[in-house]
Amino acid sequence: MKIPLKYNLRSLWVRRTGTLMTGLGIGLTVAVLLTMIALVNGLVSTFVSTGQATDVMVMRKGSASEPNSWFGRDIYQELRLLPAVARDEGGEPLAVGEIIVVINHPRLNGDSSNVMVRGTSERGLVMRPEVGLVEGRMFRKGVRELIASRSLSRRFQDMALGDTLPIAANEWTIVGIFEAGNTAYSSELWGDYDEIAQVWNRPIYSSVTLRAQSPEDVDAIITAAEEDRRFQLDGMRQKEYFQIQTASAVGIITLGLFVAIMMGIGSSFAAMNMMYATIMARFPEIGTLRALGFKRRSILFSFVVEAIVLALIGGVLGCILAIPIQVYAWMTGPMGSMNFITFSEAVFNFRITPFIMALGMVFSLVVGIFGGFFPAFRAARLKLIDVLRD
Amino acid sequence: MKYLRLLLKSVFRNSLRSVLTVSGIAAALFLIATLLTVLDTLTNPPETPDSALRLISRHKISLMNALPTNYLEKIQGVEGVDSAYGSMWFGGVYDYKGVDQYLGMFAVSTEDFFRVNPDIELPEEQKEAWLADRSTALVGAKTADRFGWKLGDTVHFKSNLFPVSVELKIAALYEGGADQGGGVYFHWEYFNQAMQNNGIMGTFSIRAESAQAVPLVAERIDSLFNNTTQPTKTETEKAFMLGFVEMMGNVQLLIGSICLAVIFAVVLIAANTMAMSIRERVREIGVLKALGFQSRHVLGLLVSESLLLALVGALLGSWGAKFVMGAIDMVTLSGGMIQSLDVNTVVLATCACIGAAIGLLAAGVPAGRAARRPVLDSLRHV
Numbered sequence: 001m002k003i004p005l006k007y008n009l010r011s012l013w014v015r016r017t018g019t020l021m022t023g024l025g026i027g028l029t030v031a032v033l034l035t036m037i038a039l040v041n042g043l044v045s046t047f048v049s050t051g052q053a054t055d056v057m058v059m060r061k062g063s064a065s066e067p068n069s070w071f072g073r074d075i076y077q078e079l080r081l082l083p084a085v086a087r088d089e090g091g092e093p094l095a096v097g098e099i100i101v102v103i104n105h106p107r108l109n110g111d112s113s114n115v116m117v118r119g120t121s122e123r124g125l126v127m128r129p130e131v132g133l134v135e136g137r138m139f140r141k142g143v144r145e146l147i148a149s150r151s152l153s154r155r156f157q158d159m160a161l162g163d164t165l166p167i168a169a170n171e172w173t174i175v176g177i178f179e180a181g182n183t184a185y186s187s188e189l190w191g192d193y194d195e196i197a198q199v200w201n202r203p204i205y206s207s208v209t210l211r212a213q214s215p216e217d218v219d220a221i222i223t224a225a226e227e228d229r230r231f232q233l234d235g236m237r238q239k240e241y242f243q244i245q246t247a248s249a250v251g252i253i254t255l256g257l258f259v260a261i262m263m264g265i266g267s268s269f270a271a272m273n274m275m276y277a278t279i280m281a282r283f284p285e286i287g288t289l290r291a292l293g294f295k296r297r298s299i300l301f302s303f304v305v306e307a308i309v310l311a312l313i314g315g316v317l318g319c320i321l322a323i324p325i326q327v328y329a330w331m332t333g334p335m336g337s338m339n340f341i342t343f344s345e346a347v348f349n350f351r352i353t354p355f356i357m358a359l360g361m362v363f364s365l366v367v368g369i370f371g372g373f374f375p376a377f378r379a380a381r382l383k384l385i386d387v388l389r390d
Numbered sequence: 391m392k393y394l395r396l397l398l399k400s401v402f403r404n405s406l407r408s409v410l411t412v413s414g415i416a417a418a419l420f421l422i423a424t425l426l427t428v429l430d431t432l433t434n435p436p437e438t439p440d441s442a443l444r445l446i447s448r449h450k451i452s453l454m455n456a457l458p459t460n461y462l463e464k465i466q467g468v469e470g471v472d473s474a475y476g477s478m479w480f481g482g483v484y485d486y487k488g489v490d491q492y493l494g495m496f497a498v499s500t501e502d503f504f505r506v507n508p509d510i511e512l513p514e515e516q517k518e519a520w521l522a523d524r525s526t527a528l529v530g531a532k533t534a535d536r537f538g539w540k541l542g543d544t545v546h547f548k549s550n551l552f553p554v555s556v557e558l559k560i561a562a563l564y565e566g567g568a569d570q571g572g573g574v575y576f577h578w579e580y581f582n583q584a585m586q587n588n589g590i591m592g593t594f595s596i597r598a599e600s601a602q603a604v605p606l607v608a609e610r611i612d613s614l615f616n617n618t619t620q621p622t623k624t625e626t627e628k629a630f631m632l633g634f635v636e637m638m639g640n641v642q643l644l645i646g647s648i649c650l651a652v653i654f655a656v657v658l659i660a661a662n663t664m665a666m667s668i669r670e671r672v673r674e675i676g677v678l679k680a681l682g683f684q685s686r687h688v689l690g691l692l693v694s695e696s697l698l699l700a701l702v703g704a705l706l707g708s709w710g711a712k713f714v715m716g717a718i719d720m721v722t723l724s725g726g727m728i729q730s731l732d733v734n735t736v737v738l739a740t741c742a743c744i745g746a747a748i749g750l751l752a753a754g755v756p757a758g759r760a761a762r763r764p765v766l767d768s769l770r771h772v
Contacts, residue, residue, distance in 0.1 A: 062483075064550050068550055102451075104633075111637075168619075263417070265413075
């Protein structure tokens with residue numbers, strides 16, 4: 001026979017100050033955890049949602065990222081004419097060769113970081129439908145003009161529309177702002193390929209992006225690019241390239257795991273303390289329950305449930321506490337951290353989703369089970385005769 | 391002191407609860423000690439007399455732009471410069487048991503290398519052996535340990551930056567230096583040869599003649615190249631390292647907020663425990679007061695009890711962190727990013743203060759209430 005849940009709820013209500021304080025303690029833990037998961041989620045989802053399924057990126061063999069890659073310009077002509085490459089209405093191959101350079105520039109708060117600059121052409125915009133110009137105009141060919149992502153313009157100095165961005169001895173004008181949604185392109189400045197290659201004195205390509213005619217042709221392009229022994233090249237699905245960069249989140253993940261484990265242990269002890277105290281104060285009650293015919297396992301179950309309810313109250317409080325953190329993140333704009341693969345700033349959005357909140361509730365559930373089991377076990381093992389004599 | 395026995399009796403009155411409270415506080419302080427140490431290691435790289443004299447010069451645009459190799463001679467000629475060498479980040483990759491491991495690997499011009507880095511420690515004959523043979527490597531003892539390399543081994547290094555790979559014989563093992571025995575160095579001439587004499591230099595490491603000369607040297611070097619197409623940015627080694635931390639974004643804010651939230655959670659939990667423990671003792675407290683103890687005595691006893699528990703928890707947590715950080719292999723765990731974590735005295739003291747604050751805050755309200763309660767009321771309490 002089961003002990004009604006109402007019994008546990010009433011017991012928690014009688015000790016409401018203690019319940020609330022333990023709940024808040026667990027709640028703070030959950031809020032910290034939600035924040036960490038939201039950071040990881042923001043960073044990872046940015047990379048996962050970047051790239052087109054039919055696009056292939058070709059880079060120099062062994063280079064893990066575009067800024068590390070460079071090869072001669074002649075290769076581009078051969079790559080774009082591969083038979084598996086799709087063509088537009090005018091019969092031109094859907095391919096773009098680009099150069100990536102990295103500049104070190106101060107953020108609005110004065111700290112400096114590296115920012116990727118993509119030297120591209122009109123074609124780069126056509127091939128990336130996720131990128132759209134929202135303010136100003138496109139950069140012109142042969143001029144020192146750049147367009148900046150909205151995220152960068154809100155995070156770095158000299159990157160707002162109309163600003164002059166000094167790079168070494170040269171001055172570049174920000175003539176447009178683009179939005180790239182929740183993708184890695186939100187961390188880039190774009191400019192004219194020829195102008196950038198010339199100013200940096202690097203007549204090379206960092207990557208060539210090719211669109212396959214169909215998903216089946218993707219492998220054909222990769223093989224063709226890699227097979228050519230004259231050039232040492234790697235072909236990679238564009239989606240895969242960006243997925244590898246989720247490795248940048250590994251630092252936050254390690255930190256988050258460590259915090260979660262240590263705080264999980266601490267919170268479990270708190271719940272345990274609370275449960276031991278309430279059980280010891282209730283020996284006569286437990287004896288009465290046993291005398292009424294409730295089984296030991298019913299009592300065990302009932303007290304574990306009580307601990308779970310206590311912890312879940314904490315979970316709910318944690319989710320509520322996380323809301324102002326999310327509001328603060330909205331107000332301050334995008335966050336950024338270093339992408340270890342490209343060695344430059346990765347801008348991402350801090351976002352607490354219902355799924356993340358559910359994870360927080362699962363965490364508090366685990367705290368409740370762990371914190372409740374031993375006290376409940378103790379209660380269930382009480383000898384009826386001892387308790388009633390007390 | 392004469393109340394010590396009474397204090398201990400109260401602590402052990404419900405030893406299970408005391409153990410749980412102490413463990414909870416210890417877990418939290420373990421976390422805080424570790425986080426503070428990580429923060430300290432990142433933002434305060436150890437500074438020695440040698441490292442304070444070192445400057446690093448890079449391309450003004452960013453570290454990912456190379457500089458002309460002839461800058462080395464020009465820099466060596468700058469007033470106030472004791473010595474300088476050029477180095478290039480090789481993007482070294484080592485295939486360890488089928489998994490690519492990234493190394494802090496540099497191709498360096500060897501002439502002034504040890505003059506700029508006198509804090510790199512190695513036996514004289516190994517130094518000679520490395521300098522004499524272009525196809526050899528100088529490897530940090532920690533890195534060698536990590537991959538099980540011995541003197542005389544030949545190791546194959548790939549690069550994720552250059553289209554070359556190099557085979558190097560390990561001629562010398564070192565300890566100390568700016569990277570504390572965590573790097574790999576080889577001859578720039580060898581790298582240049584592998585690159586078909588197309589080699590480049592990314593940074594120049596410079597030793598200034600004196601501490602006073604450091605800022606002047608930085609200024610002189612930068613103004614020397616300011617009007618060229620390849621301007622430089624020269625800063626102290628420490629500022630250069632801190633640049634990487636800056637790039638990571640708001641690490642300080644993140645870690646600081648976590649610590650604050652943890653402290654707040656622990657105060658709540660400990661206060662609740664104290665409140666529970668005091669509630670059970672209302673009668674006892676009434677008896678003490680009936681015996682002639684005054685409110686401040688009672689308050690003192692209760693607060694000391696809470697302080698004792700919190701301090702024991704804090705000590706266990708922070709020293710536990712010190713012990714664990716010392717025992718685990720940080721290099722492998724962090725993939726070579728962090729050489730070692732040492733929970734220093736400042737962190738230990740901070741943790742003790744946090745523990746004391748937790749004890750005081752937790753006991754304040756419930757103990758005050760218990761101490762003020764009228765004797766008759768307490769004695770009547772069931």
